[in-house]
Amino acid sequence: MRPSDRDDSGSLDEGVIHDVLRNGRRRLVLERLRESGDEQSVGDLAEHIAEVESGESPPPRNVRQSVYISLHQTHLPKLDTLHIVAYDSAAKVVSLGGTAVELEPYLVDDPAQRPFAMLTFTTCLAGLALVLAGWMGMPVIARVDPRLVALVVLVIVALVSGAELGLLARNRI
CATH class of the missing domain: 1.10.10 (Arc Repressor Mutant, subunit A)
Structure with a gap:
C-alpha cells in the first residue's frame, strides 16, 4: 500500500x-x-x-x-x-x-442499516401530528402554542440528523 x-x-x-x-x-x-x-x-x-x-x-x-x-x-x-x-x-x-x-x-443501501433515518422520520411524523392536533383543538395539546411544538420537533430532528452526519463522517455507521 x-x-x-x-x-x-x-x-x-x-x-x-x-x-x-x-x-x-x-x-x-x-x-x-x-x-x-x-x-x-x-x-x-x-x-x-x-x-x-x-x-x-x-x-x-x-x-x-x-x-x-x-x-x-x-x-x-x-x-x-x-x-x-x-x-x-x-x-x-x-x-x-x-x-x-x-x-x-x-x-450500505439497507434502511435498517441507517438507525437514525427511522428516528428522524418518526420524529417528523409525531411533530406533524401534534401540530395538527393542536390546530384541531384537542383538549391538552390545544393549550400549547403550535410554534413551540414545531420548534421542539425541529430541534430534535436537527440533533438526530447532526448525530447521524457526525457518525457518517467518522465511518461508524
Missing part, C-alpha cells in the same frame, strides 16, 4: 475508496464477503459473480473462467494490498480485511 492511499487520519483516501468501488466485480466480492461473514473460495466468488453478470445459473463456463482470472490476477491482489480483503493466493481463499469497515458507508 502506498502512503498516498491513506489520508491524514490514517484511513483510506476517499479517492482510493471510490476507485475500488467503481469496479462492479470488486463491489460484488465485498458484498458477498459481507453477506457470508466468512471466508470464500475464489471459485465460489467467481461462480457467484458470473451468475450475476450472465443472469444464468449455472453461468457459462467461459464467463466463470473470465471472472476467475480477473479476480485472481487483478481485483483480489488490489483489495489485498489495501487490506480491504485478506487474499491467500496459494489456498485461493478470501476474507474481509481490516480496512473493509471503512467502505461500509459506501456500500
Whole structure:
C-alpha cells in the first residue's frame, strides 16, 4: 500500500475508496464477503459473480473462467494490498480485511442499516401530528402554542440528523 492511499487520519483516501468501488466485480466480492461473514473460495466468488453478470445459473463456463482470472490476477491482489480483503493466493481463499469497515458507508443501501433515518422520520411524523392536533383543538395539546411544538420537533430532528452526519463522517455507521 502506498502512503498516498491513506489520508491524514490514517484511513483510506476517499479517492482510493471510490476507485475500488467503481469496479462492479470488486463491489460484488465485498458484498458477498459481507453477506457470508466468512471466508470464500475464489471459485465460489467467481461462480457467484458470473451468475450475476450472465443472469444464468449455472453461468457459462467461459464467463466463470473470465471472472476467475480477473479476480485472481487483478481485483483480489488490489483489495489485498489495501487490506480491504485478506487474499491467500496459494489456498485461493478470501476474507474481509481490516480496512473493509471503512467502505461500509459506501456500500450500505439497507434502511435498517441507517438507525437514525427511522428516528428522524418518526420524529417528523409525531411533530406533524401534534401540530395538527393542536390546530384541531384537542383538549391538552390545544393549550400549547403550535410554534413551540414545531420548534421542539425541529430541534430534535436537527440533533438526530447532526448525530447521524457526525457518525457518517467518522465511518461508524
